[in-house]
Amino acid sequence: MISIDILKKTVAEACGALTVTDWEFIASSGTSISASMINDELVEFSSSQDTGITLRLIHDGKEGSVTSDRVDEEIIPMLVRKAYENSLIKETDESYSPEIFHTDEKYPEKNSPSSFSCTAEEMKKVLSATQKALFESDERVAQGTSSDIASSCGESFLENSSGLSLSNSYSSSYIASQVVVKDGDDVKTAFSAKEGDVSSLDMKDTVSKALCRLHSGSVESGVYKIIFSPECFNMFLSAYSSAFSGKNALLGLSPYKDKVGELIASSLVTVIDDPLYPGYAMQKTYDGDARPTYRKDVVRNGRLETLLYNRQWALKAGCESTGNGAATSAGSVISPYSFYVEKGNATFDELVRECGCGIYITAMKGFHAGADPVSGDFSIESSGFMIGDGKTGCPVEGFTVAGNFFQLLKDIKGIADDLEFDVTVSTFRTGSPSILVDSLSIAGK
């Protein structure tokens, strides 16, 4: 990528040619390598060199934006012209006047440790060792078992016509394994992933997850108490995080309009949004509107404390931005960071004892279609284990669990201490402990 100084000069000149004086861009560059092994074959090795720019300008009180992954002196005038044209279509909005931000305030600092990164040769060795350990851990581990590994690093720079200069860098690695186990005609799969130290994925745990699903039974339809594993409740948070967007609330696309200060969940529930979650490689110190980021309680002991805002929708709602703007080709949109349910005090075993009889759900699929973020209704394919006499029992599959997420939050009866985040290299991720919910509908046999 061309130097930031040349980029600034080129953008300023291109804007000047259109009499535009207010502009801002976020330019990024990064590299990544990844490898895939199926059985004992290294089948795919990939690398990439990526660049990108998100450019925003203000003309006649209206803003326009554009993105490109080509970043050079030749394309900048075209991008500026496109952003300018896009600004012309925006309608004047009395409740929002765009600005190019500047502050002398200090921005927070990242506190993530330097992340584990590895070379191509190290990747091959880790993959070989991982696959070997998977196959050696049980004779029922079958052909088709695979592992993927990836390592990436990059940096981004925010520059604007108000003289603000900010930067952010990251490096991250992850490993993921998909285990296939076979016993007779019964085939099951399990997935495990880890971000950070790629040599520390627990192979035996991954294989156990698949093995214990073999010879699953079915469930009688009915209403059950449910414990969701962290992995499963993370999917709920991901599907319904949009309900906490201040924009969606104002537009009637969430039930939380004018609900700040009210109880919207069980008093056990605290939901936090943290751009600087300790140790996470993808921490953000400033948002897409150049505002400093900060940790905030979204729900505290069941009470809605705040919705999430970028500058535009905070102005419309008459409140302060929560630093949740993300710069896109369509301008600033609202996005959470590490968005998680705070862990409780109970151990998982204590949660199961509290449940007594019910179902422990460990795998769910189809949230993108089976969960409606506006109505809150969901009906999701699931599998897991029966719970009886306060203990987990036989595996069960081939059923759906259905309900309404906004009601589910009120029906939470217990939260364990086993908080886990989903594994991603994205700024937005979700985290949850195991969660006990009273009465959800199960459709089985």
Place this chain on the structure above:
Amino acid sequence: MLISPDLIKKALDTALSTGADFAEVFVEESFNNGVSLVDSRVDSVSSAVISGLGIRVYSGLRSASASTSDLSDDAVIAAARNVAAIIGDGKRSAEPFVLTERVNTNIHRIEIVPSSVSSHDKAQLVRKMCLSAKSYSPLISQVTGTFLDVDRRILVANSGGLLTEDRQIRCRMACSAVASKGGESQTGFCGPGRRMGMEMLEKIITPEEIGREAARQAVVNIEADYIESGVYPVAIENGFGGVIFHESCGHSLEATRVAYGLSEFAGKKGQQIANEKVTAVDDGTIANAWGSINIDDEGTPSQKNILIENGILKRYMVDRFNGRRMGEPSSGSARRQNYQYTPTSRMTNTYIAAGNDEDEDIIASMDDGLYCAKMGGGSVNPTTGEFNFAVTEAYRVKDGKIGRAVRGASLIGKGSRILMDIDMVGKHMLTGQGMCGSSSGSVPTDVGQPLIRVKSITVGGR
């Protein structure tokens, strides 16, 4: 050309220099534009340039790939050196080659290229759609609308001497409507798309019709009761109902999984895997269809592939690399979201072909069942065949007659079982548009079918 043939040749030769037996270059320049309205006001206008190069080499059954968004000579050759260093440490073994340009047949007439229409005019079309939805019923509380257009130019060259280009123009208009009553909200969606220009909104469906359809669904759902869960016979309507085949079987017929035995249909070619009433096709050659491609992202011309004929598995969808492992030629099925993804076998326009049953007979055959008028998306685990998908508009069927609307249903099952349980197939095939996600990213695909009956399936609800 997106980059000079001399640079492409140099990159391919560099990639082959350490012993790879095949090398391929993919170059892309795409312009994606979008206009969104909320509450009849322009909410966002987006423009994105996707530009870069992917290079890939094979050595037997191993592959290495690299991508770069920098199309300078130095960056392109660095990417080629990168894959060469990964794939081998020997000397060149591939035969010398000469790049020969091929011009492909283009069956997709574009009458109004979207870039020739101003964003202002596109916004006006979206506004018409939103107003149509809003005026459908006083129960409609919110409407969001979007128009998206893509102008994608690709170039594919390989060490077999191929040098070819394609230009892919697509448009899609989508409306989401929310109906509210008594503190409850329900949604409706309509999002047609085509591989054609703005004429789609005159020749296929108007903005007003799109808005009305989204609003109609939302109003039906706000008045509906929740479905009682259970096991029912189910009639699934044509159009996007075809997602049932896409999820329950289509992904399991992709070489991505079949090549490694990771599909319940691997090794079953020539065997009966579906009811004899089922003939299923993946056809990337349908003029102006949303999922159509003149060439795939490895440069192979698209084909009409009969996957299942009268219940017998005839063929898989195969890309060049996985085809090596399977001993099969490419079926023109290699696709990638963009140059950053490694291509693999994917669907294009996939449908269950028309059968001989009358729609009335299918409904009349059910004493106590479910009629699924509109489907949402779904997903599958191809290894186990377990699939799920959401029903967005449904009605109970009692004594052979369609009755009250119900909401909140999802259908789950195993692909191998449901294919055998499709026991009635209607005569009127129709397609619906979606974006399909898999390891090579998100690509446009059509799904389709006539009205079908599944004799028994688990329906999730309350």
